Amino acid sequence: MLARRIVPCLDIKDGRVVKGVRFVDLSDAGDPVALARRYEAEGADELVFLDITATVEGRRATLAVVRAVARELTIPFAVGGGVRDVDGINDLLRAGCDKVSINSAAVRDPQLVRAAAHRFGSQCVVVAIDARRTPAVASGFEVVVDGGRTATGLDAVEWARTCEQRGAGELLVTSIERDGTRDGFDLPLTRAIRDACDLPLIASGGAGTIADFVDVFLVADADAALAASLFHYAELAIADLKDALLAQGIVVRRDTVTV
Numbered sequence: 001m002l003a004r005r006i007v008p009c010l011d012i013k014d015g016r017v018v019k020g021v022r023f024v025d026l027s028d029a030g031d032p033v034a035l036a037r038r039y040e041a042e043g044a045d046e047l048v049f050l051d052i053t054a055t056v057e058g059r060r061a062t063l064a065v066v067r068a069v070a071r072e073l074t075i076p077f078a079v080g081g082g083v084r085d086v087d088g089i090n091d092l093l094r095a096g097c098d099k100v101s102i103n104s105a106a107v108r109d110p111q112l113v114r115a116a117a118h119r120f121g122s123q124c125v126v127v128a129i130d131a132r133r134t135p136a137v138a139s140g141f142e143v144v145v146d147g148g149r150t151a152t153g154l155d156a157v158e159w160a161r162t163c164e165q166r167g168a169g170e171l172l173v174t175s176i177e178r179d180g181t182r183d184g185f186d187l188p189l190t191r192a193i194r195d196a197c198d199l200p201l202i203a204s205g206g207a208g209t210i211a212d213f214v215d216v217f218l219v220a221d222a223d224a225a226l227a228a229s230l231f232h233y234a235e236l237a238i239a240d241l242k243d244a245l246l247a248q249g250i251v252v253r254r255d256t257v258t259v
Contacts, residue, residue, distance in 0.1 A: 003253045004217050004245065005045035005224035006238055007202060008231045010035060012051045012065060012081070017232065035232065036069045036077075042238045044075060045253055048172070048202075048226060050101065050128075051081025063095045070096025078126055078172075085109075089116050093124060101172055103128040104145035106163065107152055117167030125170075126202075127163040131156040131189055132176040141189050148176050156189070157196045164197040171197075172226070175205035180229065182208025190220035202226050210236070210244045217250050 010017045010032050017032050036047055049069060051062060066079050079092050080101025089100045100120075106113050106127050116125045130148055131141040141156040160171055173193055175186035183206050190203045200223040203216045207227035216222045230236050242252045 002223070003045075003251045004222070005202075006043075006213075006241060006252065007046045007048055007224050007226040008035075008039045008044050008238075009048045009050060009204065009226050009228045010069075011228060012049060012062070032065055033068050033072055037072045039231065039238070040073055040075050043242060043254070044238055046076040046078065046224070047073060048101065049077065049079045049081075049097070051079075063091060066092060066095040066097060080126070080128055080172075085112065086115050086119055089120065089124075093120065099124050099126050099170070101126040101128045103130065104150075107143065107145050107154065107159075110166075113163055113166040113168050117169070122167050122169035125168050126172055127168040127170075128172040128174065129156055129159060129163075129193070130174045130176055133189075139192055141192065144176060148179075157192050160193045160197050160199070164199050168199060170200045170202065172202045172204060174226075178206030179204075181206055182230070184208060184212040185216040185220065185222075185225070187215060187220045190216060190222050194221045200224070210241055213241060213245060214248050214250065217245070218248070 012032055017035055039047060070077055076098045078099035078101050079097040083089060083100060083102050084105050092100050113125060113127060130144050132144055133140055134142045136142060137155040139155050139157040143152045143154040143156050143159050144150060145152055173190060175189050178186050185203050185206045194201055202224040203222035204226040207230050213225050216225050242254050245252050
């Protein structure tokens, strides 16, 4: 059985880590390089870096910050935000990340995921799906883009299937309603997408307790679980979380912590 992964997320704005609720009301959470260094030492399996205002500001993710974070890491590192084309993906990979997360551009350019997978390999291509609940689509979950600002009319479950067909290597699925609330992951959303395709799935949005991680692995069958403020403010240690998951029979990597 593959080990489930614990993935801290660094939401970046103006070179600083920030955290909000439902993608708004942002507050400062620290320096991205220092947090990246800390999370690797604490036993994180991967790291996600999202430049959360790059798309709406019409720019790419800040490569200098990507390079600085990448220099500190040996664990896999994904970057998203402001990705518009294959050249932008190439620039991020050359800056030192292992994977690139595509969200808004994947929706707007139907060929981007396929082109990126062909050039760099599916293992480098993560499609981020931000979803909100609505009766307007069959599954009840609609894809939104531009940092949650723009509705697309796309059914999130059907979109996940499409991304798999186009060559994506992984999905990062975030519930808009749960983001930053600590009310638990959206299990129906995560499970619906898990049942729809075979891609590795990172669940995001709502982590608040150890029980939430247990549920997203055992009930929704996510491959990885992402959290931000819970880790940023040292309210839950990754080592303690992994110990608790192991006690529930959930397979995780448990390396020696260096801090």
